Amino acid sequence: MSQRFYITKNLDTLEFEAANEWGYPRHKHNFFEFTYILKGSGQHLLNESIIDYKKGDLFFLTPKDEHEFVVDAPTTFGVIQFTEQLFLEKANFTSSTHWRKNLDTVIFYANNIPKSIVANDVDRIQLFYLYELIKNEIESPMTYSRDVLLNLFNALLMLVSRNLKSSLIKKEKSYNSEKEKIDSMLTYIRQNVLDKELIKIKSIAETFYMSPNYVSVFIKKHAGVSIQQYVLKTKIEMAGRLLKQTNLNISEIADKTGFLDSSHFNKIFKKYTGDNPSAFR
Structure with a gap:
C-alpha cells in the first residue's frame, strides 16, 4: 500500500x-x-x-x-x-x-x-x-x-x-489497446465537459478518427455508460467537490458546472447522489 x-x-x-x-x-x-x-x-x-x-x-x-x-x-x-x-x-x-x-x-x-x-x-x-x-x-x-x-x-x-x-489537437494516433483509446476519449470529454461543441459526437469522432455512428457504441461498450450519462456524472463529481471544499453558493456552483440554473442543478444532483446539494454539503 x-x-x-x-x-x-x-x-x-x-x-x-x-x-x-x-x-x-x-x-x-x-x-x-x-x-x-x-x-x-x-x-x-x-x-x-x-x-x-x-x-x-x-x-x-x-x-x-x-x-x-x-x-x-x-x-x-x-x-x-x-x-x-x-x-x-x-x-x-x-x-x-x-x-x-x-x-x-x-x-x-x-x-x-x-x-x-x-x-x-x-x-x-x-x-x-x-x-x-x-x-x-x-x-x-x-x-x-x-x-x-x-x-x-x-x-x-x-x-x-x-x-x-x-495535446488533444486532432491528429491520427495509434493505440496499444482499446483501454488506452477509451481512457483518452474519456479524458477528452472530462477536459472539455463545459464546452458543448467539443463534446458533441461529431467533434469526438473527428478528434479520434472514428465514425460518428460508432463513437456512442464504443463508449457505451467500454465505459458502461452513454456519453450523456458520462458528461452528467463528470459534472456531478465536480459539483460535489466544490460543495465539500469551497464556500461557493448553490447558484455559483450550478453556473460553474454548466447547469441551466440552480433548480435544474438541484434536481439532477439529487437524482445522481440521492441528496440535494445542501444536504450533501
Missing part, C-alpha cells in the same frame, strides 16, 4: 537533488503538484505507466495519482505544490469566464498520464521561468507578495492549460 503525503500551506515549493535514489516511497498526495526536471534522467512511474524523463520535462500530479521516480543520472527536481483552495482563490484574478471554466476542468479532471505536459518549446521556457519566479517570491516575500504569487500562479495555470489542451 502506498503512503499519502500532506501539506499545510496552500502553495509551496521544494527543490532537491537525487544522486542515486529519489528518496521517497511510492505515494499519493492530498494536493496537486507540478514536478520540474531541472537536470538528470530516469523513469517516472505514474499509476500503471512508466515513461523516461529528462531535463526540461514537467509532470502534473493530482490527488488521485500514485507515483514515484527512478533515478538513472543525478537529477534535480523542482516542485510546486498547491491545493484546490488556492486554485479557487486564483480564479478571482481571472477575468475570462471561458478560461476559468477551462481551468476548472483541467484541475479537477487532469489528464492522468505520465508523460511531460509540455507541448512546445516556447512554453517550456516560460513554464520553467515561472517556477523560478514563484520559488523566489515564496523564499523572499515582500510587500504585495500574495498578489504577486496569485498572478504568477494564474499565468502558470494558463500555460499548463494551453499545453494540456494542445
Whole structure:
C-alpha cells in the first residue's frame, strides 16, 4: 500500500537533488503538484505507466495519482505544490469566464498520464521561468507578495492549460489497446465537459478518427455508460467537490458546472447522489 503525503500551506515549493535514489516511497498526495526536471534522467512511474524523463520535462500530479521516480543520472527536481483552495482563490484574478471554466476542468479532471505536459518549446521556457519566479517570491516575500504569487500562479495555470489542451489537437494516433483509446476519449470529454461543441459526437469522432455512428457504441461498450450519462456524472463529481471544499453558493456552483440554473442543478444532483446539494454539503 502506498503512503499519502500532506501539506499545510496552500502553495509551496521544494527543490532537491537525487544522486542515486529519489528518496521517497511510492505515494499519493492530498494536493496537486507540478514536478520540474531541472537536470538528470530516469523513469517516472505514474499509476500503471512508466515513461523516461529528462531535463526540461514537467509532470502534473493530482490527488488521485500514485507515483514515484527512478533515478538513472543525478537529477534535480523542482516542485510546486498547491491545493484546490488556492486554485479557487486564483480564479478571482481571472477575468475570462471561458478560461476559468477551462481551468476548472483541467484541475479537477487532469489528464492522468505520465508523460511531460509540455507541448512546445516556447512554453517550456516560460513554464520553467515561472517556477523560478514563484520559488523566489515564496523564499523572499515582500510587500504585495500574495498578489504577486496569485498572478504568477494564474499565468502558470494558463500555460499548463494551453499545453494540456494542445495535446488533444486532432491528429491520427495509434493505440496499444482499446483501454488506452477509451481512457483518452474519456479524458477528452472530462477536459472539455463545459464546452458543448467539443463534446458533441461529431467533434469526438473527428478528434479520434472514428465514425460518428460508432463513437456512442464504443463508449457505451467500454465505459458502461452513454456519453450523456458520462458528461452528467463528470459534472456531478465536480459539483460535489466544490460543495465539500469551497464556500461557493448553490447558484455559483450550478453556473460553474454548466447547469441551466440552480433548480435544474438541484434536481439532477439529487437524482445522481440521492441528496440535494445542501444536504450533501
